[in-house]
Amino acid sequence: xxxxxxxxxxxxxxxxxxxxxxxxxxxxxxxxxxxxxxxxxxxxxxxxxxxxxxxxxxxxxxxxxxxxxxxxxxxxxxxxxxxxxxxxxxxxxxxxxxxxxxxxxxxxxxxxxxxxxxxxxxxxxxxxxxxxxxxxxxxxxxxxxxxxxxxxxxxxxxxxxxxxxxxxxxxxxxxxxxxxxxxxxxxxxxxxxxxxxxxxxxxxxxxxxxxxxxxxxxxxxxxxxxxxxxxxxxxxxxxxxxxxxxxxxxxxxxxxxxxxxxxxxxxxxxxxxxxxxxxxxxxxxxxxxxxxxxxxxxxxxxxxxxxxxxxxxxxxxxxxxxxxxxxxxxxxxxxxxxxxxxxxxxxxxxxxxxxxxxxxxxxxxxxxxxxxxxxxxxxxxxxxxxxxxxxxxxxxxxxxxxxxxxxxxxxxxxxxxx
Amino acid sequence: xxxxxxxxxxxxxxxxxxxxxxxxxxxxxxxxxxxxxxxxxxxxxxxxxxxxxxxxxxxxxxxxxxxxxxxxxxxxxxxxxxxxxxxxxxxxxxxxxxxxxxxxxxxxxxxxxxxxxxxxxxxxxxxxxxxxxxxxxxxxxxxxxxxxxxxxxxxxxxxxxxxxxxxxxxxxxxxxxxxxxxxxxxxxxxxxxxxxxxxxxxxxxxxxxxxxxxxxxxxxxxxxxxxxxxxxxxxxxxxxxxxxxxxxxxxxxxxxxxxxxxxxxxxxxxxxxxxxxxxxxxxxxxxxxxxxxxxxxxxx
Numbered sequence: 001x002x003x004x005x006x007x008x009x010x011x012x013x014x015x016x017x018x019x020x021x022x023x024x025x026x027x028x029x030x031x032x033x034x035x036x037x038x039x040x041x042x043x044x045x046x047x048x049x050x051x052x053x054x055x056x057x058x059x060x061x062x063x064x065x066x067x068x069x070x071x072x073x074x075x076x077x078x079x080x081x082x083x084x085x086x087x088x089x090x091x092x093x094x095x096x097x098x099x100x101x102x103x104x105x106x107x108x109x110x111x112x113x114x115x116x117x118x119x120x121x122x123x124x125x126x127x128x129x130x131x132x133x134x135x136x137x138x139x140x141x142x143x144x145x146x147x148x149x150x151x152x153x154x155x156x157x158x159x160x161x162x163x164x165x166x167x168x169x170x171x172x173x174x175x176x177x178x179x180x181x182x183x184x185x186x187x188x189x190x191x192x193x194x195x196x197x198x199x200x201x202x203x204x205x206x207x208x209x210x211x212x213x214x215x216x217x218x219x220x221x222x223x224x225x226x227x228x229x230x231x232x233x234x235x236x237x238x239x240x241x242x243x244x245x246x247x248x249x250x251x252x253x254x255x256x257x258x259x260x261x262x263x264x265x266x267x268x269x270x271x272x273x274x275x276x277x278x279x280x281x282x283x284x285x286x287x288x289x290x291x292x293x294x295x296x297x298x299x300x301x302x303x304x305x306x307x308x309x310x311x312x313x314x315x316x317x318x319x320x321x322x323x324x325x326x327x328x329x330x331x332x333x334x335x336x337x338x339x340x341x342x343x344x345x346x347x348x349x350x351x352x353x354x355x356x357x358x359x360x361x362x363x364x365x366x367x368x369x370x371x372x373x374x375x376x377x378x379x380x381x382x383x384x385x386x387x388x389x390x391x392x393x394x395x396x397x398x399x400x401x402x403x404x405x406x407x408x409x410x411x412x413x414x415x416x417x418x
Numbered sequence: 419x420x421x422x423x424x425x426x427x428x429x430x431x432x433x434x435x436x437x438x439x440x441x442x443x444x445x446x447x448x449x450x451x452x453x454x455x456x457x458x459x460x461x462x463x464x465x466x467x468x469x470x471x472x473x474x475x476x477x478x479x480x481x482x483x484x485x486x487x488x489x490x491x492x493x494x495x496x497x498x499x500x501x502x503x504x505x506x507x508x509x510x511x512x513x514x515x516x517x518x519x520x521x522x523x524x525x526x527x528x529x530x531x532x533x534x535x536x537x538x539x540x541x542x543x544x545x546x547x548x549x550x551x552x553x554x555x556x557x558x559x560x561x562x563x564x565x566x567x568x569x570x571x572x573x574x575x576x577x578x579x580x581x582x583x584x585x586x587x588x589x590x591x592x593x594x595x596x597x598x599x600x601x602x603x604x605x606x607x608x609x610x611x612x613x614x615x616x617x618x619x620x621x622x623x624x625x626x627x628x629x630x631x632x633x634x635x636x637x638x639x640x641x642x643x644x645x646x647x648x649x650x651x652x653x654x655x656x657x658x659x660x661x662x663x664x665x666x667x668x669x670x671x672x673x674x675x676x677x678x679x680x681x682x683x684x685x686x687x688x689x690x691x692x693x694x695x696x697x698x699x700x701x702x703x704x705x706x707x708x709x710x711x712x713x714x715x716x717x718x
Contacts, residue, residue, distance in 0.1 A: 003487070003520075010517055018505060222501030226559065228470045229495040230518040232487070400470070413432075 007231045011239025012246065015214070019247045029251050032202055055085050055138065056110035058101065062093040062117050063153070070116060070149040074141065093117045105129055114142065121150055190337070193364040196283070197333065197357055199255070200291060201326055204356060207248040208298035208322055214240055215306030215399070216315055224399050233396040237303050245295050252291060256284060286363050293380045294356030297387060298322055304391035307398030314405055329354035333361060340365045350376050352383035390415055419482040421446045421570050421601040422467060427476035429462055436462040438625040439476070444603060444618075446569075449596055451616035451633075452605040453709065459625040460605040461498055464572055468493055481569070491520040494568035498575045498605070500559050504548035508534070508558060511547060512565065519566035526565070533561040537587065553580055560588060564595070571595060574605045589615070613705040621709055628712045637702045640711075643676040644703045645685060651693030661685045666707075675707060 019025055057074075061067035067089040074087050090097070093115070101113050112130030120126045128142055152165050218224045218236075227236055302322050309315045332354065336345050340362045349358040350372070359376045362368045397414040398406070406414070420443040429437040437459045444450040452460050465471045466478055469485055480489045502511055509530055516526030534540045537557045542550060547558070556579060563571065573592070577585045592602055593615070604612045613633070621629040629636065643663075648671050656665050656672065661684055663677040676682065686698050703711075 007518060010514060014503075014506075014514055018503070022505075218501075218503075221504060222497070222499040223503055225497035225499050225501065226495075226515065226562065227518075229468055229493070229497070230490055230515075400465075410432075 004232070004235055007235045008239045008242070011231065011236060012243040015240055015243025016246050016250075019210075019244065020250065025247065025251070028206065029254050032199065032206075055112075056088070057085060058088050058090050058110060058113035060090045060093050060097065060101065060113055060115055060117070062091060064089065064091050065156070066116060066118075066121070066149065066153045067091065069152055070114070070145060073149045073152070074145040102129060105131060114146070116146075121153075189365065193337075193361060194333075196287060196364065197330075197361055200287065200294070200360060201330060201357060203248050203251065203291060204294040204298055205323060205326060207244050207295055208302045209319060210247075211241060211244050211299040212302040212306035212315055212319065212322070213312075214244065215303050215395070216309060216312070219307065219399055219402075220310065228400075233399060234392055236399075237300075237392055237395050241296070241299050241303065244299065245292065248291065248295060249288070252288065283364065286360060289377070290356040290360045293377065293384065294326075296384045297352065297356070297380065298326070300384070300388045300391040304394040304398070307395040308406055308411065310402060310405065325353035326357065329357040332358060336361045337365060341368070346372065350379060352376075352380045355380055419446070420444055420479075421481060422450075422603070423477075423479040423482075424463070424467075425477040425479075427463070427466060427473045427478060429459075429466060429471065429473050435625050437466070437473075440620075440622065440625070440627055441476075442620045442627065442630060444601055446601050447596065447599045448617040449592075449602045449604065449612075449615050451609075451612045451619040452603055452622070453607070453609055453612070453619055453705070454622040455607050455713075458607075458622045460607075460622065461574060462625075463622070464495075464574060464603070464605060467572070468495060491566065492569045494519075494563035494566065494571045496559055496563040496571075496573045496576055498578075500556060502547045502555055502558060505546060507544055507546055508539075508550070509543040512558065512562060515562040516565050519568075521566055529565045530561065533565055536591075537561060553584060556580060557584065557588075560591075564591070569600055571600055571602045572605070573602065575607075576604070577606075577608070577611055609705040609709060619705070621712065623713045629708065633705075636708065637705075640703045640708055642700050642702060643680075643682075644701050644707065645674045645676065645682055646697070646699045646701055647672050647674060647689060647695065648697035649689060649693040649695050653693075655689050655692045659685075659688065661688065664711075673704075673707070675703065675711070 059067045059070050061070075071087045071089055074085065090101075090113070098115065104110065105112060108131070111132075112128055115127045115129065126146055128139075148169055152169060155163065155165050155168065215237075218227065224236075231239075305318050305321060306315065309318060329348075332348050335342075335348065336358055339345055345358075345362065346368070348354055349362050349368070351358075355376050359368070359373065363373065393415045394411060422442075422444040424443075425441050427437055427440045428435070440459070440463060442450075452463065454460055462471070466473050467480065467485075468490060469487060478485050480486075481492065483489075506514070509527065512530035512534075513523060513526040516529060517523060521529065531540070531543065534543055537560070539554055539557055542554060547555060550558070560576065563573070571592070576588060576592075580588065596602060604616060606612055616633050618632050619630070619636070620627050650670060653667055653672065656662055656667060656674070661677055661680040662674055663680070664675045666673045674685070676685065682700055686695070689695055689698070
């Protein structure tokens with residue numbers, strides 16, 4: 001049917017050009033990745049950022065050697081950032097001293113003290129008294145220092161002379177290396193995955209909802225009546241979905257190009273994003289596949305919703321139907337991260353409504369067996385076919401219905417109506 | 419070969435019958451009025467003619483053959499519910515609609531310019547639709563319905579919301595179309611607007627045809643039993659007068675439908691006895707009167 005193709009082509013063209021010309025498109029194109037990077041990068045940057053001021057810590061111990069060892073270890077551990085802390089030792093480990101230090105710490109004379117008595121060490125539990133318990137970095141440092149200094153002291157106490165204790169305690173770091181060639185690991189992998197999934201999620205939702213708004217606009221402005229004099233509802237819906245979907249693809253292409261330039265340029269060395277985002281060609285292809293499939297699935301539901309309602313308010317109320325499954329998928333993200341090949345992860349990633357997010361994540365984190373990817377895509381295509389044919393029927397009837405929002409039995413009647 | 423032919427067409431939505439066994443034909447080169455009150459089924463009928471919906475039963479034939487989408491390129495449609503894409507520019511919008519009707523981009527652009535000049539909105543070509551007044555948007559839709567030079571033009575309430583100057587402008591264009599051999603369908607509930615334009619009509623109420631045929635024949639069938647009276651004084655003569663069948667009083671002007679067998683001369687005498695008569699005219703019934711008559715009788 002060349003006429004149908006021509007009509008769809010004209011509708012795609014209209015949707016696409018109209019959207020590309022809006023300021024909103026360009027704002028979103030540049031704002032979303034910046035926001036995503038901000039959300040993922042900033043907290044971790046802030047967490048490790050040096051806070052102004054020196055933190056004063058007191059080590060109280062009736063064993064001066066242990067206290068000194070603790071102080072040494074604590075200072076040494078920080079390397080570059082050691083100037084942030086000042087550590088003092090105190091050898092009066094009495095109850096009165098404990099009360100005095102507690103009240104001083106409460107009065108902000110210093111930031112905290114470690115109650116490192118022999119009894120406490122023997123009991124296996126050492127208290128750190130402080131006002132703010134949320135300083136993760138200090139906590140981590142204290143706990144490592146504590147372990148090392150206690151072990152060191154125990155080795156010395158055991159009478160092992162002529163032993164280079166510090167050499168014994170020398171750290172060995174575990175380095176993760178992925179067996180997939182070209183895959184980054186650890187923090188960079190986590191960062192890249194979260195970023196890409198967030199972008200995928202936002203793009204599918206934003207453009208899915210755009211389809212709904214667009215249908216609603218045609219309905220409320222009554223331009224639908226004119227369009228239907230020449231095109232069929234199917235052509236209109238197909239053209240709209242492809243047109244809006246292509247806008248999303250354009251956006252992704254812009255992002256890919258910007259990322260490539262950023263990585264290639266000198267700026268990349270300075271920007272943490274350039275270092276840690278690693279995009280292989282395979283990743284880009286999977287990203288595009290899951291964007292297209294996810295968009296098709298969600299935008300067809302979106303189009304049907306748009307046809308069912310008569311106002312923005314009603315659309316807002318119903319949009320959760322479209323957004324919910326994606327949000328649920330996002331909630332399962334950590335399950336996938338922890339155990340990408342566990343039966344639960346495999347099962348969840350095969351559910352078509354979750355697949356765009358979860359299967360894509362699995363592909364990022366580890367390479368799932370090819371049959372699972374193929375099965376997943378096949379399941380999605382089958383689901384899209386079913387959802388699309390149901391939604392096209394709702395759309396066809398809904399676009400000419402004004403007034404009251406249809407009830408569920410009415411919608412079922414629309415679907416059955418051939 | 420008739421341009422449009424409906425045979426026993428029926429359509430219902432959720433058990434409500436919108437169009438009930440409706441049949442009519444529209445001869446080529448004529449103006450046809452599809453008339454009836456709001457909710458009579460006019461728009462439902464039109465939608466079936468151009469394939470937006472399909473009839474539950476019955477046959478719709480366009481240009482002598484059963485409905486097929488290819489015929490839509492020869493149809494121009496101005497829907498009652500009007501709307502355009504607000505963010506599009508006028509020229510761009512017209513080109514889109516022209517191309518959807520099978521014109522090439524260049525052809526559509528050239529015709530859009532020509533028509534906008536003709537309809538006196540050429541200076542708006544590069545404006546966005548949302549910047550235009552309602553009346554101008556209506557003209558643009560009117561152009562969109564005609565620019566692909568259709569053989570069959572459907573106008574659903576074309577004059578609603580237009581000022582008198584633009585009404586005349588549109589009417590003149592449509593009459594010119596008729597002279598060029600086009601077939602035109604008017605759908606309206608404002609009968610006085612089309613009664614001078616139409617060659618034949620179908621009056622529908624409740625989805626059913628209540629009166630059909632050649633407009634002149636219908637009018638003569640109803641005879642000259644209508645009287646228009648301009649008078650001064652009170653209108654008491656209208657009450658309890660055996661000569662008056664029904665009337666529509668406007669104060670010092672009244673349209674009287676005579677009771678069966680009544681003599682107009684007798685009425686004149688009885689009016690003159692009570693009031694001062696400035697004008698007394700024996701006229702054909704207006705379409706509206708016929709309609710009120712017919713629908714009233716059907717409901718009774």
